[in-house]
Amino acid sequence: MTPMYAVKPLVDYFIKIHGTNKVVWCPFDKETSNFVIYLSRLGVKVIRSHIDEGKDFYEYQPENFDFIISNPPFTNKRKIFERALTFNKPFALLMSNTWLNDSAPKVLFFKKDLQLFMFKDRVNYIKSDGTVDTKTTFSSSFYCWNFLDKQIVMSDFKL
Numbered sequence: 001m002t003p004m005y006a007v008k009p010l011v012d013y014f015i016k017i018h019g020t021n022k023v024v025w026c027p028f029d030k031e032t033s034n035f036v037i038y039l040s041r042l043g044v045k046v047i048r049s050h051i052d053e054g055k056d057f058y059e060y061q062p063e064n065f066d067f068i069i070s071n072p073p074f075t076n077k078r079k080i081f082e083r084a085l086t087f088n089k090p091f092a093l094l095m096s097n098t099w100l101n102d103s104a105p106k107v108l109f110f111k112k113d114l115q116l117f118m119f120k121d122r123v124n125y126i127k128s129d130g131t132v133d134t135k136t137t138f139s140s141s142f143y144c145w146n147f148l149d150k151q152i153v154m155s156d157f158k159l
Helices: 004-018 034-041 077-086 097-101 103-108
Strands: 023-026 045-048 067-070 091-096 114-119 140-145 152-155
Touching (some): 004 067, 004 114, 004 152, 034 067, 077 140, 097 103, 097 140
Antiparallel strands (some): 114 140
């Protein structure tokens, strides 16, 4: 799970650029997700879905949404981004920076401008038992499309 300190800078940036009158789909999120909690607290309409509730990202799509924001599983990255791009809606999906070494992002974003919301420090994710993983060996960024107002945004978790 994504800690609030990593959710807050992206969502605050989103609100600054796009406002609160948008519908955001969080397709990998339960009601306890910090994305769902923080977006809702700021007055953004949130549609959330999760495979555990029978709403598989590869098969389910809400009727009406303007943006996608979430932390997808780090497996099947290419398929996740292929699917996200088919909606033709702006998105911000948290992913390991090591994925930039793969050919997939280069192919997927060759004719679509990849945007990155990058963090100065590593994100320490919350494990399923509620403890914080303090041994994260990789840095993460939000991989975005049509979401930011410039190609790369740097954040120090304190925006």
